[in-house]
């Protein structure tokens with residue numbers, strides 16, 4: 001009560017609407033109890049007051065822009081531990097993202113990500129540019145061409161399993177496999193076979209998990225690995241299932257060490273390298289070393305542990321974000337056959353009968369606007385990260401919000417509310433909650449269709465400013481390749497739950513499943529497998 005009151009007094013200086021919460025949503029003890037508390041509260045025949053409503057994990061999803069419509073573009077939650085300022089004003093959000101040194105990433109919150117070493121997400125203001133410079137290397141245009149061809153290849157294999165069965169056994173799991181295989185191919189520069197959802201990882205003859213399988217087990221159990229160091233998991237007295245996770249996590253490190261040795265050897269022999277993620281890191285590292293020798297002020301390179309830490313974080317950040325977005329889109333498309341036809345019309349016209357081996361990235365990707373529109377519209381309503389945590393540094397920070405100038409106290413949480421901004425009627429018109437990919441298409445510059453550019457920072461699923469997502473192009477290229485391949489000659493069909501279910505009832509049922517989400521780190525559907533879909537040839 002005392003600290004809540006102190007924080008409330010501090011927050012009052014901003015002159016914005018404040019809501020007191022009885023505990024902080026980041027309190028670990030509360031986080032453990034939270035699902036149970038809300039199960040009880042949901043059984044009560046009352047609507048929850050805001051001081052409880054805003055404690056539910058992922059409340060942003062259900063709320064969309066409602067709290068901002070009620071309290072305006074800036075308001076704050078005050079807890080016994082912190083103040084969390086919420087923003088939906090696009091220009092104020094732009095300020096926050098641009099002033100990287102004033103509104104810092106609370107890197108302490110991200111420390112759990114250091115499973116294999118320090119990484120870009122945990123780097124402080126001073127060290128962050130050093131990480132980002134090297135991290136940009138694997139996202140070059142030539143790498144995107146590889147992402148494109150690998151995504152097509154994986155989709156083709158996934159579709160073989162889909163077409164050969166009367167129904168897709170799990171859209172969610174298959175999209176995770178696809179996204180993982182694309183990441184593993186980029187990481188290892190080797191294509192891995194698509195295995196359907198029920199196929200388990202196996203140990204190789206040398207007693208190690210393959211790079212792909214080790215990565216899959218690590219990412220599937222990432223929360224556990226963040227909490228318990230992997231060496232403890234491998235102790236012989238641990239249950240076999242935990243030992244398996246520990247061994248996979250150790251094998252992933254061994255693969256990285258082997259790749260590092262190999263790439264360093266190739267580089268010292270003046271050879272090209274395998275083209276893997278490690279090659280990009282080692283070459284960028286060498287360039288950075290050379291620029292240091294020539295006296296340039298460019299930031300220095302990374303330590304070995306930092307290279308490992310960043311390889312892990314690229315995989316971590318790139319996996320479920322893309323996989324979840326693909327799963328949302330697949331079910332939304334299944335529920336909207338007209339949108340499938342609209343996208344397929346573009347795919348047929350752009351591909352114009354080319355055999356798949358000639359589906360060239362540079363030629364096709366920029367022209368598949370409707371495919372891109374499906375991605376943008378899905379990310380607008382279902383952004384994997386719904387609000388981005390930032391914090392003021394050790395000084396008070398002035399911020400212009402609309403026609404008001406507020407001063408945010410030092411070390412105060414500031415959260416650009418992504419989902420609120422992306423569903424705010426002020427920016428998105430009268431039906432901001434409707435999933436309508438066509439809203440992204442414009443023909444204003446002639447006959448050719450183009451993509452709408454929304455006003456600055458009204459659409460920011462990949463964040464914005466210097467610390468935006470370096471994998472933005474990667475996810476766009478992967479998504480468009482998957483969608484184009486999927487709808488080129490096939491369509492997704494919702495399988496009726498009962499013979500007399502009407503189309504409208506089936507659509508409503510799918511939308512209910514799509515909109516039943518929770519946020520465990522990222523936004524995800526609670527149970528996408530409740531909808532059965534089939535992949536059928538287009539008529």
Ligand code: HEM
Nearest residue numbers: 120121314317318321322385461462463467469471474475
């Ligand atoms: C739909 C897909 C994706 C979305 C919506 C997304 C979104 C985001 C967002 C919002 C951030 C900023 C997080 C923060 O500031 O705390 C971020 C950071 C990051 N993302 Fe993505 N991402 C996606 C795909 C990817 C992919 C495919 C990769 C890599 C293959 C990737 C790699 C990263 C990395 C390494 C960072 C940390 C950057 C930094 O700290 O400067 N992301 N992403």
